Amino acid sequence: MSLAEHNVTAPKTDEDAFKNDPNATLDGVHGHDVTAAAKALLKDSTTRGGGIQMQDVVKIYPGATKRALDDFNLDIKPGEMVVLLGGSGCGKSTALRSLAGLEDIQGGRILVGGQDVTGVPVNKRDMAMVFQAYSLFPHMTAVENVEFGLEVRGVGKAERRRIAMEQLELVGLKDQAGKYTQQMSGGQQQRVALARALAIKPRVLLLDEPLSALDAKVRVQLRDEIRRIQLNTGTTTVFVTHDQEEALAVADRVGVMNHGRIEQIAAPQDLYRRPATEYVATFIGLTNRLPGVSDGEEAVVFGQRVPLLPGSKKGDPVAVLVRPENIALARVDGTGAAGAAGAPATGERARVEVIHFLGAVARVDCVVSSDEFVHWNKGERLKVTVQLPANELPEGLAPGDEVVVTPRAVAALAC
Ligand SMILES: Nc1ncnc2c1ncn2[C@@H]1O[C@H](COP(=O)(O)OP(=O)(O)OP(=O)(O)O)[C@@H](O)[C@H]1O
Ligand SMILES: [Mg+2]
Missing domain, CATH: 3.40.50.300 (P-loop containing nucleotide triphosphate hydrolases)
Incomplete structure (x- = not known):
């Protein structure tokens, strides 16, 4: 049977x-x-x-x-x-x-x-x-x-x-x-x-x-x-x-x-690095949604050129999806100038809100200081999450500190 x-x-x-x-x-x-x-x-x-x-x-x-x-x-x-x-x-x-x-x-x-x-x-x-x-x-x-x-x-x-x-x-x-x-x-x-x-x-x-x-x-x-x-x-x-x-x-x-x-x-x-849609990019891993200007091949985000993935939208403004590990963070010293080590020439001023120490890596949530993006961000001040190896976290960095956040030139999706 x-x-x-x-x-x-x-x-x-x-x-x-x-x-x-x-x-x-x-x-x-x-x-x-x-x-x-x-x-x-x-x-x-x-x-x-x-x-x-x-x-x-x-x-x-x-x-x-x-x-x-x-x-x-x-x-x-x-x-x-x-x-x-x-x-x-x-x-x-x-x-x-x-x-x-x-x-x-x-x-x-x-x-x-x-x-x-x-x-x-x-x-x-x-x-x-x-x-x-x-x-x-x-x-x-x-x-x-x-x-x-x-x-x-x-x-x-x-x-x-x-x-x-x-x-x-x-x-x-x-x-x-x-x-x-x-x-x-x-x-x-x-x-x-x-x-x-x-x-x-x-x-x-x-x-x-x-x-x-x-x-x-x-x-x-x-x-x-x-x-x-x-x-x-x-x-x-x-x-x-x-x-x-x-x-x-x-x-x-x-x-x-x-x-x-x-x-x-x-x-x-591939899915993580080259998401085809916003849904996929946001479902897999964390991603920042940052305002930029795009010609479909490249975007400028916070004054920094970012290459774009296939399927990216052209426009001004567009949302560029940037992973937290693809954003550099540098401290700003007391006088307002960018800090010493590896200070970026481009980037956007932000204030540290929370630091999540996760062992090997640290995640830093920042709030962009300028209110330039508030309208684009539906009335909310723009937040940026940065992830970096814990040993690259600036010594003594604390909530309230001013930093500069800069996207790295790693392919991202504009939508
Ligand atoms: N027996 C059923 N009768 C009617 N609708 C159903 C039935 N089973 C699932 N659905 C509907 O079909 C859709 C898909 O359901 P499905 O169970 O495949 O989802 P899922 O992705 O497995 O979700 P979850 O992660 O919650 O398990 C849902 O809208 C659900 O409400
Ligand atoms: Mg199910």
Whole structure:
């Protein structure tokens, strides 16, 4: 009996959708059926995979006026790790669930390994899928849950116990191995599910905010572990998160989503250094919005020439998006002249408001002294955030001190 023969109804709610995850479906089945169905699923996991294409996908939830996915396009290479990043409600989970077949779509098509799987139900879709949450076997202990996939793959008893314990240790649950998952907290269950997903090393891994319930340290540990395993096994992975640091840290490419589509997809460094839109620039990392004059190729900001990124707007004034580390800061001495070391000839006077010492780096929030930009800045005095290595912070700099802030000649986006 194959997994495909189990009846799976169309998902009505998020929770139903997760219940329709094949792992969850196995929950309601007993004895040999469980093993046979799981074997079918896991056999798929090892023989399928490959690239993924989502082309002009449209998703409209029943009764909704807005499209949750609006001509959504995504092309993932075999073995690639793509992270979908974006604010709450932008359609990340919908994109993942549509890809998995947990949502029907109203337009476009989805290809997995070159095969069109559009309209193919979740249980018949020829793609390996492992969801990490809400799909544990409640009548099994944590370690048995993690072992399950290994068992049906024919991994020997001692070896699967060893791997399962290793995975549980990784997620910080080694001491809970013998506990039934229904007696565990949501966060603990999520960790068991993640351990189980990782233990079987699937070819395609779909993860929807898998680390959100974990504390900061475990989160970083696990995120790095997921990436290591992904690289070692060549698992095509789609990872959904709203945490930009997490996205930048693990992805081959990050797709920034906005209003049901990907606004830009690029390698983390490219995305950070060469954002295509204001939304992307402001979503990834910090950025200053400074007034400038632009001819489309170059802008003058605070008297300093700044080269512009492709797609930059021409105009006077425009907003030039300058990262905090791309602004130099120099102290002004008591007489009003620029301070000694490396004092810039150009730049704008500002007063230090707050200094955030962050260990290796320091971030200095300044308020521009001149009221020249107040009108441009919608009635507010212009603020500039500067980031610099902590050891380059001028000695004794304190709130209230006067400084000069100058953009560096690093490509920026004008909009
Ligand atoms: N079952 C549903 N029925 C109706 N509308 C839905 C349903 N699920 C999601 N939506 C809507 O579709 C849009 C996209 O939702 P989705 O869950 O994909 O967002 P998300 O990016 O995953 O957000 P989050 O970061 O909060 O998880 C939202 O406007 C949401 O309100
Ligand atoms: Mg979501």
